Amino acid sequence: MHEMSIAQSILDIVAQEMEKNGLKRLIRVKVKHGALTNTVPEALETCFMALTAKTPMEDAIFEIEAIPAKYKCFSCGTEFTTEEHGRLLIPCPSCGEDFGHTVLAGKELYIESIEAE
Amino acid sequence: MKVSVVRNVLEANERLAQELKEVFAQRGILALNLMSSPGAGKTSLLERTLADLRDEFKMAVIEGDLQTDNDARRVAATGAQAVQINTEGGCHLNASMILEALKQIDMEGLDILFIENVGNLVCPAEFDVGEDYKVTLLSVTEGDDKPEKYPLMFNLSAASVLNKTDLLPYVDFSMESAMKHMRALNKDIEIFPTSCRTREGLDAWYGWLRGKRAEKKK
Ligand SMILES: Nc1nc2c(ncn2[C@@H]2O[C@H](COP(=O)(O)OP(=O)(O)O)[C@@H](O)[C@H]2O)c(=O)[nH]1
Numbered sequence: 001m002h003e004m005s006i007a008q009s010i011l012d013i014v015a016q017e018m019e020k021n022g023l024k025r026l027i028r029v030k031v032k033h034g035a036l037t038n039t040v041p042e043a044l045e046t047c048f049m050a051l052t053a054k055t056p057m058e059d060a061i062f063e064i065e066a067i068p069a070k071y072k073c074f075s076c077g078t079e080f081t082t083e084e085h086g087r088l089l090i091p092c093p094s095c096g097e098d099f100g101h102t103v104l105a106g107k108e109l110y111i112e113s114i115e116a117e
Numbered sequence: 118m119k120v121s122v123v124r125n126v127l128e129a130n131e132r133l134a135q136e137l138k139e140v141f142a143q144r145g146i147l148a149l150n151l152m153s154s155p156g157a158g159k160t161s162l163l164e165r166t167l168a169d170l171r172d173e174f175k176m177a178v179i180e181g182d183l184q185t186d187n188d189a190r191r192v193a194a195t196g197a198q199a200v201q202i203n204t205e206g207g208c209h210l211n212a213s214m215i216l217e218a219l220k221q222i223d224m225e226g227l228d229i230l231f232i233e234n235v236g237n238l239v240c241p242a243e244f245d246v247g248e249d250y251k252v253t254l255l256s257v258t259e260g261d262d263k264p265e266k267y268p269l270m271f272n273l274s275a276a277s278v279l280n281k282t283d284l285l286p287y288v289d290f291s292m293e294s295a296m297k298h299m300r301a302l303n304k305d306i307e308i309f310p311t312s313c314r315t316r317e318g319l320d321a322w323y324g325w326l327r328g329k330r331a332e333k334k335k
């Protein structure tokens with residue numbers, strides 16, 4: 001799985017931000033996670049925990065906020081979201097079309113903020 | 118203290134991918150990222166392509182594999198330059214591996230660089246390796262429900278090669294349903310049914326390569 005290399009990238013960015021702001025102890029990192037990315041949030045958290053074990057970041061809280069998938073219908077242009085995980089073939093709620101929607105949101109994976117002192 | 122970060126988790130990879138894109142743009146090289154499950158036929162398609170278009174283009178291949186260098190040896194047999202990257206268990210190639218591998222490639226006059234990603238329909242989709250286009254292969258022995266199960270891969274790909282059509286009589290695979298799902302995921306996707314064994318359909322794939330090559334050429 002590639003969650004390990006993604007967790008490492010998260011750690012790298014967190015370390016940079018802490019240094020930039022002269023912070024020493026990480027309390028919380030908040031990650032925004034799009035439903036269409038090919039990463040499993042639980043696996044990300046596990047990897048983050050494994051990488052920070054026995055380091056000064058050990059006690060940090062790893063918080064993931066899900067971004068649901070959002071589409072624009074290919075036929076009628078209606079914008080809609082769905083809780084259905086990782087699927088793209090979603091019938092449009094207003095016209096039923098399931099073909100060729102544009103993805104407006106759901107592919108994001110970014111660090112929103114950190115809390116540290 | 119709370120610090121607003123708003124940084125893409127994969128930004129380090131994306132920066133390197135951007136560097137690669139600049140190198141390819143400067144030299145007018147068409148770079149393609151080939152992805153599929155293990156065994157769908159990426160190396161076979163490359164063997165055919167490298168041999169059949171040998172007199173037309175100068176081509177090179179970067180082979181990603183978990184451990185062996187079999188694929189690099191197979192494609193090198195066609196006379197093309199081939200560099201093997203062993204990911205040592207890593208499930209995808211990333212931009213820094215490609216930058217490293219490029220040092221071993223003579224880019225002078227190169228027309229097309231093929232990057233054969235690690236066999237996996239999940240992880241490689243997330244990592245840009247500087248390619249102009251992603252190409253996903255699917256073989257008819259894998260089942261026509263694959264596009265729906267791995268939507269991101271097909272959504273991001275400019276083209277999809279439906280390989281091993283010679284085996285269609287023996288498997289329960291609906292071309293129509295696979296193509297319909299691919300187009301639903303990505304209405305602009307170009308689909309090429311091929312058989313690397315019988316060569317059926319390869320000409321259409323070569324036509325696409327020629328077109329993309331011409332667009333990229335300086
Ligand atoms: N019948 C048939 N077999 C194929 C075709 N293309 C590839 N294969 C076979 O499928 C196996 C895996 O192919 P390979 O190119 O190594 O797949 P890769 O793992 O995606 O690089 C090999 O035994 C190939 O000979 C095809 O079009 N038809």
Ligand SMILES: [Mg+2]
Pocket residue numbers: 159160161188233
């Ligand atoms: Mg191969």
Ligand SMILES: [Zn+2]
Pocket residue numbers: 073074075076077078092093094095096097
């Ligand atoms: Zn609609």
